[in-house]
Amino acid sequence: MAVLHLHTNTARLHTATVEYNHRLKPGLFLLALLNTELATQSLPAQFLTIKVGDTHSPLLRRPFSIFNASKIAGMAPRVEILYKVVGQATRIMSHLKAGDQVSILGPLGKPYPIEGVSPLLIGGGTGIASLHFLARRFLDKLIVPKILFGARTEDELIPLPELGRAEIHLATEDGTVGFAGDVVTLAKEHLPGAHDAVYACGPREMLSALKEVIPSTPPCFISLEETMACGVGACLGCSVQLADGSYATVCRQGPVFRIEELRW
């Protein structure tokens, strides 16, 4: 079930130190956490959960995709999280400062299989986080991914300075920058191309629209989000329904699925 490839579970409870918490745009932040194990072991599409604050409110850990993990000689090993302020926990996170300590569980979930030499990456909103990490890994292998990145308006587009060598096409629904329209409509123009793997992450509506236009080949891998409690497959709270009617956990069996595996 889900994407079949071998993956060793390296999740641990970590205490990580905040290196920085940059405000990229209003309500949009990049949080860097110093931790050697997380930086070394995290793979694209994996996520971690953060215990925000030390009170009962917010209660549960919050899940975030890994935007980047780097262990570069001479630099502190870190993982980065790109997050949007949408509620209580993310609001509290926006006040984190360099030197603060946070409790992290991760890396969690199964990564994207890295396949093909001409990948097409389709991201919507903060869904770009896991694709950013994936694009970095392709670039490390000297493979240049094509990235289609959409948002409602220019204000919601996330700067991607580290993907300079990738081929990036932007789409905004209000036409303020790039292609005027949603990213799936833009994807229709690129899909017949010579891509040998498609990766997508974004809001559920974007992914279900993509399902309508995607051909059966090349393989299309999507990464999902669901409300989570445990993050490890213990509570069965994050289940999504598969095409055969059964359920699979997004946190453990996912978050990556083949697009045709799901019931839409």
Place this chain on the structure above:
Amino acid sequence: MVTHPSLATTVGSLEFKNPIIAASGTFGYGREYEPSADPRVFGGVALKGTTPKPQAGNPPPRLVETPAGLVNSIGLENPGIAVVIKEKLPQLEDLASAGTRIILNLSADDDNGFVSMAEKCNQASPLDVLELNLSCPNIKAGGMHFGTDPKVVSKITSAVKKATALPIWVKLAPLVTDITVIARSAEDAGADAISLVNTLPALVVDVERQRTVLGNTFGGLSGPAILPFALRQVYMVAQAVKIPVVGMGGISCSDDACAFLLAGASAVQVGTAIFVQPDIAERICDGLSQYLLEKGYEEITDIVGRLAQKD
């Protein structure tokens, strides 16, 4: 002076190396949290609610956070008793060797369902306790009404008791007119212990979209929000029955666990707090040891039920 207080406790004739048990439905089949957290730290592990046949569970969303609480409607998704006995229990040998007790939580639509599962469990290993979930508020067909009717509680308990030699814990729904009546009917029917509380029936509304949040409409509330109510129910039951009580509901630190022990629980279960701190068992055990040292007790059992003794 006390230097090494003992956390060992007993629930009936069964010994536990410490009084902290993972609550059913929050710790999967015992292995999911590895390698982040070691299940062998727990005194016992209650496995996910298991039914006679495989069950798919409720439509998503299945979870929503509420103030200091969590509302869930998992709908008892599980692979069924046969798979649990054949595939899940055998994976727990090292827990058993480490002295962590294995508790299998059972759920069924009627007494026959409970009996057929209990019979199958007679050959199962490792397995120390059957916990009968007479309180799952999620299943429309039954669940709630078992735990609210003393006659039904009695019928199921005595039928299961006849079918197995394993200790039976009857797990009660918290929201009943008089919890002591239900607890006594389980005791009279042969229960070895009472465990409580299960989640409280709950509803969460999405005001913006003008509909209920959970896919299955209703859910069960757990977490710190329910602690004072759970504690009251545990205290009432501990006064009313002679068999041991296993208390739970919102425990998230050693003081919370301590409160349940003082109220008369011989052991406690921790559920929602595991999601927040997977290493919670270790933290609570450390805190309890510290408490015993400070107060000069040699054993955790010395504090069980002290609240009533002071009345």
